Amino acid sequence: xxxxxxxxxxxxxxxxxxxxxxxxxxxxxxxxxxxxxxxxxxxxxxxxxxxxxxxxxxxxxxxxxxxxxxxxxxxxxxxxxxxxxxxxxxxxxxxxxxxxxxxxxxxxxxxxxxxxxxxxxxxxxxxxxxxxxxxxxxxxxxxxxxxxxxxxxxxxxxxxxxxxxxxxxxxxxxxxxxxxxxxxxxxxxxxxxxxxxxxxxxxxxx
Amino acid sequence: xxxxxxxxxxxxxxxxxxxxxxxxxxxxxxxxxxxxxxxxxxxxxxxxxxxxxxxxxxxxxxxxxxxxxxxxxxxxxxxxxxxxxxxxxxxxxxxxxxxxxxxxxxxxxxxxxxxxxxxxxxxxxxxxxxxxxxxxxxxxxxxxxxxxxxxxxxxxxxxxxxxxxxxxxxxxxxxxxxxxxxxxxxxxxxxxxxxxxxxxxxxxxxxxxxxxxxxxxxxxxxxxxxxxxxxxxxxxxxxxxxxxxxxxxxxxxxxxxxxxxxxxxxxxxxxxxxxxxxxxxxxxxxxxxxxxxxxxxxxxxxxxxxxxxxxxxxxxxxxxxxxxxxxxxxxxxxxxxxxxxxxxxxxx
Numbered sequence: 001x002x003x004x005x006x007x008x009x010x011x012x013x014x015x016x017x018x019x020x021x022x023x024x025x026x027x028x029x030x031x032x033x034x035x036x037x038x039x040x041x042x043x044x045x046x047x048x049x050x051x052x053x054x055x056x057x058x059x060x061x062x063x064x065x066x067x068x069x070x071x072x073x074x075x076x077x078x079x080x081x082x083x084x085x086x087x088x089x090x091x092x093x094x095x096x097x098x099x100x101x102x103x104x105x106x107x108x109x110x111x112x113x114x115x116x117x118x119x120x121x122x123x124x125x126x127x128x129x130x131x132x133x134x135x136x137x138x139x140x141x142x143x144x145x146x147x148x149x150x151x152x153x154x155x156x157x158x159x160x161x162x163x164x165x166x167x168x169x170x171x172x173x174x175x176x177x178x179x180x181x182x183x184x185x186x187x188x189x190x191x192x193x194x195x196x197x198x199x200x201x202x203x204x205x206x
Numbered sequence: 207x208x209x210x211x212x213x214x215x216x217x218x219x220x221x222x223x224x225x226x227x228x229x230x231x232x233x234x235x236x237x238x239x240x241x242x243x244x245x246x247x248x249x250x251x252x253x254x255x256x257x258x259x260x261x262x263x264x265x266x267x268x269x270x271x272x273x274x275x276x277x278x279x280x281x282x283x284x285x286x287x288x289x290x291x292x293x294x295x296x297x298x299x300x301x302x303x304x305x306x307x308x309x310x311x312x313x314x315x316x317x318x319x320x321x322x323x324x325x326x327x328x329x330x331x332x333x334x335x336x337x338x339x340x341x342x343x344x345x346x347x348x349x350x351x352x353x354x355x356x357x358x359x360x361x362x363x364x365x366x367x368x369x370x371x372x373x374x375x376x377x378x379x380x381x382x383x384x385x386x387x388x389x390x391x392x393x394x395x396x397x398x399x400x401x402x403x404x405x406x407x408x409x410x411x412x413x414x415x416x417x418x419x420x421x422x423x424x425x426x427x428x429x430x431x432x433x434x435x436x437x438x439x440x441x442x443x444x445x446x447x448x449x450x451x452x453x454x455x456x457x458x459x460x461x462x463x464x465x466x467x468x469x470x471x472x473x474x475x476x477x478x479x480x481x482x483x484x485x486x487x488x489x490x491x492x493x494x495x496x497x498x499x500x501x502x503x504x505x506x507x508x509x510x511x512x513x514x515x516x517x518x519x520x521x522x523x524x525x526x527x528x529x530x531x532x533x534x535x536x537x538x539x540x541x542x543x544x545x546x547x548x549x550x551x552x553x554x
Contacts, residue, residue, distance in 0.1 A: 026264040028256040035218035072251045111222040
């Protein structure tokens with residue numbers, strides 16, 4: 001098989017074989033990582049790291065074994081590591097989401113969570129300057145109210161007001177209509193009754 | 207706990223519920239190796255078909271990899287040649303001392319001679335330039351900026367910047383990437399960030415998009431470390447340093463041809479418009495500097511931008527007639543911005 005030959009060539013240090021294997025697996029690895037990481041930069045880094053490791057460890061390659069599975073093994077670690085990092089960086093979106101919405105069992109199963117997080121992110125970016133700054137410092141960077149007050153040279157009370165206002169604005173942006181747009185109708189409703197259900201998940205007011 | 211591969215696929219395609227997400231997170235983030243989950247992802251990997259997805263997504267990554275490989279190989283070669291040279295010298299040293307000066311001569315040409323060769327990229331007014339450095343680092347140079355870098359990054363990755371640039375630095379732990387601007391020394395391992403340091407302006411700014419950067423002064427004094435979405439602004443006249451939280455993408459959108467103003471005062475707006483459109487834009491009235499401006503323009507001609515500016519702020523503008531210089535060329539466009547007395551009250 002061609003692939004076995006390229007792997008053997010790479011093992012003996014042939015840089016062209018490396019290019020061939022990259023052409024064969026690079027794109028696939030990129031889109032696979034992108035699906036799990038949802039970030040182009042992260043997906044590119046995975047491709048970069050995985051192929052660099054393959055090059056560095058080329059001498060210990062075994063052409064008898066599946067190259068695809070070997071590549072996946074390295075990739076899995078890279079993806080898991082970046083997923084962990086991204087989870088931490090994105091934690092604030094989940095926090096804000098669960099602060100302005102109550103997740104009922106119904107919502108948990110039927111709402112498109114990715115679109116919901118994107119909506120939260122968009123709403124944060126659309127906040128007026130000071131509110132946005134305060135909410136980012138509080139939720140994203142985890143500073144305390146007192147720390148934010150000191151950093152921005154305003155009173156703790158004002159910081160709290162900004163936070164309350166910001167959450168209210170985000171909540172208002174997540175009106176019934178936008179949430180309704182995030183429901184998976186097609187996945188869960190039978191074809192013959194494809195209509196918009198009159199009952200929508202209820203949102204608690206802040 | 208067994209899970210359904212469809213959860214993975216739904217997550218993968220971005221059509222997942224919160225419940226799906228929580229399952230994926232628990233299994234993928236767990237500290238110990240979750241063998242079952244890994245096997246499940248492996249079967250997903252095996253059946254994943256990317257043939258119909260766009261081809262050019264990773265082409266530039268192969269270039270970067272080849273650069274990186276070449277760098278590593280050079281390093282290995284240098285190590286080799288040092289050992290060989292050392293053996294030769296050792297052999298020569300046992301021969302009577304008279305020959306020792308030959309060894310000296312022998313060793314001389316092995317010294318790297320390339321360390322002093324520099325290249326320079328200049329970006330003229332009114333355009334942006336994309337660049338690729340010898341280590342695979344890429345970026346953009348904004349109008350009226352200059353980037354100087356060594357032709358080979360043998361010892362260090364040190365570049366000098368005048369003006370504004372955006373860097374996407376290739377990660378290399380052993381060789382930090384250092385940007386020297388007018389007053390700052392910015393050190394990174396592998397990140398994306400934006401630096402603004404025009405000699406015509408009294409402030410310098412560094413905005414970090416991802417990763418981490420260390421900033422110090424030219425005297426070696428450590429100033430601060432930036433995390434993503436942080437900006438350092440330093441005023442050279444007063445020496446004042448301000449660190450603030452920003453949305454970094456707003457500062458890097460110029461790389462996509464967008465002109466973005468975020469609470470910038472008229473003086474900065476005029477300076478940036480002058481550079482962007484290669485025109486001379488002058489404020490007639492100093493009190494104009496108190497107005498701030500908030501807007502995004504994508505590929506708009508200067509006249510459109512000025513019209514909008516006049517519409518949303520209490521200003522008027524006029525263009526001076528362009529005169530031919532002695533060699534028959536026309537001078538730059540010169541636009542004068544003044545206060546509009548009719549509209550001033552609306553903005554108070």
